Amino acid sequence: MDFWTNPPPVYNPPIPYVGPIPGSLQDGNMIQIKGRVVPHSNRFHVNLQCGTEPGHCDVAFHFNPRFECPGYVVCNSFENRRWSSEERKHELPIQKGETFQLLILVQNDSYKVAVNDKHFLEFKHRLPLSRVNTICIDGQVEIVSLSFIKNQIQPAVPAGIGNNIQPAVPAGIGNNAFPFGPTNPFQAAPMFGPATPANLQVPFKAPIAGGLFPSKSIFIQGTIQPNPDNFVINLKPSNSSDIAFHISSRFRSEQAVVRNSFIQNSWNKEERNLAKNPFVPGQQFEITILCEAQSFKVSVNGCHAFDFNYRYQPIQQINELQIQGDVTLSKVLL
Structure with a gap:
């Protein structure tokens, strides 16, 4: 191989x-x-x-x-x-x-x-x-x-073909991340980009340039408000009411972190098998959502919390992040 x-x-x-x-x-x-x-x-x-x-x-x-x-x-x-x-x-x-x-x-x-x-x-x-x-x-x-x-080598252009053919870039790979000049036609995907959005007011909404793909990560840092009801993270296609990945941290009615998806106007089966809610009222948190081959892998405060298998395909169409609820954001990296 x-x-x-x-x-x-x-x-x-x-x-x-x-x-x-x-x-x-x-x-x-x-x-x-x-x-x-x-x-x-x-x-x-x-x-x-x-x-x-x-x-x-x-x-x-x-x-x-x-x-x-x-x-x-x-x-x-x-x-x-x-x-x-x-x-x-x-x-x-x-x-x-x-x-x-x-x-x-x-x-x-x-x-x-x-x-x-x-x-x-x-x-x-x-x-x-x-x-x-x-x-x-x-x-x-x-x-x-x-x-x-792998280096994306541009093939030789057959006679009679124009000179504006661009080298192939794998799906999910950005076009502006590796500033090493025109001698390197292959451009790599940024882990997190662009930089923290200037407006972190909640409810928060931001596009995910190029959509999701395996190895893509999303980083969210913030503080839970002192007397919270809940806060929600949604990953979804921007042109649809579907929600590919819904995380709902609930504090008052129940101490739970509910995961689900909303597809074709219907909520799917909830997942809530988590021994303890890792989000604490009044305290800061960090979340990393990593896209793997078949699932999202979520870490909270540096510790793995749960996985969530993809229910919405293709994940490249998931191109919007939403954050709502009783939380103050300090950093969002996409």
Whole structure:
């Protein structure tokens, strides 16, 4: 099997994680890492390496954010059991307790790194690409998904055909996320984008550009009001009354988090098998909704809360987020 046929992402891998990169790295391939830095993190690292044995195998690219004061990022390589010369970037685009997307673009002469859709640094190759076969992620970090994305090579244009044919881009992949210029026709999907909407007044409504797709994540941060009745999150197609995914946290009449869908003018079967409502009146919360291959995976305050199998297809048509009820929003990332 050719690795660069976009295999399914690796979801929620344990840390430390050591996994293969089948096939060979080639110009234009990309590695996408979505995760969250734990609140009390000192550092974490991502290694592209030549083998699996820590401390013994060569490392072609070591990316190491360090959360000191001030924070910085170290890049390096490790060869013949010795670290080479460090390259330091005295800037830290990843913060403790926050989610991030890391994109590593492989080029013939270097690795280019973007963090949260912005170009961050470039690291020239010190070891041959052909030797790199393993990725290692370690440190105080949680990983939501790890994806390997194939370069979308534009085929030769037959004689007589115009020159405006665009390279194919997989469904769900945006067209403006990876600012590395026209030499890279493939554009990667942002984990969260655009930035937090300026107006976070509840009831809240915002479009999801490009709709949902596997590996897409939605992040919501806010505070439950002191004497709440309920609050609701809906994911739905904007041109329909259907609701693909309905989350209703109820406080007064019952302590429950009800999940459901509303399709063709009818509510479907409720799901409420949750031992405890993770939302507490008067307290802040964080929700991450991750789209997997067959279901939504929902985490609350960094802990997995529940899954909800897709009932509305195709999920690419789900392109609107709604939030209602007794809640104050501080951040919404789509």
